[in-house]
Amino acid sequence: MQFLASEDLQRLLTASLAARRHSHSPYSRYAVGAAVLDEQGVVHAGCNIENAAFPQGWCAEATALGAMVMAGGKRAMAVLVSGPGPDIITPCGGCRQKLREFGDDNLLVIAADPSGVKQTWTLGDLLPASFGPSHMTHNHREPA
Numbered sequence: 001m002q003f004l005a006s007e008d009l010q011r012l013l014t015a016s017l018a019a020r021r022h023s024h025s026p027y028s029r030y031a032v033g034a035a036v037l038d039e040q041g042v043v044h045a046g047c048n049i050e051n052a053a054f055p056q057g058w059c060a061e062a063t064a065l066g067a068m069v070m071a072g073g074k075r076a077m078a079v080l081v082s083g084p085g086p087d088i089i090t091p092c093g094g095c096r097q098k099l100r101e102f103g104d105d106n107l108l109v110i111a112a113d114p115s116g117v118k119q120t121w122t123l124g125d126l127l128p129a130s131f132g133p134s135h136m137t138h139n140h141r142e143p144a
């Protein structure tokens with residue numbers, strides 16, 4: 001498992017909980033925040049943004065990864081996702097795959113709620129035997 005400095009954990013928790021307060025979740029009333037630590041040590045945050053046309057909403061992790069990309073971050077080292085509790089939040093399947101685009105098996109995935117950090121996994125725990133960018137780097141085309 002990757003090492004995470006306690007200051008970085010605290011920055012992620014603060015940013016994720018602050019982002020959660022921006023959640024646009026009038027339909028589920030399940031507010032989520034996410035904060036991603038990039039390879040430069042910069043934190044990028046986002047919330048879930050729902051839509052009256054339900055399938056058009058998206059998760060907090062997607063907003064945070066978009067913020068990271070737009071700020072020039074290349075790699076996700078850790079992500080802290082915060083939900084309302086009491087059940088421990090865990091990224092949905094689609095978000096695990098989105099995280100995989102910018103992180104490897106060692107990416108730390110931390111679950112929290114307003115009372116603090118609840119559980120930590122690696123992305124490898126949550127998305128084993130994943131399909132990732134390296135699958136696309138080889139000449140994989142079938143002959144015509």
Ligand code: THU
Pocket residue numbers: 025028030031032047048049050057058059060061081089090091092095
């Ligand atoms: N949600 C997230 O934003 N991230 C997660 O990790 C789990 C679920 C959102 C999607 C939807 O807006 C609400 O939580 C209820 O599913």
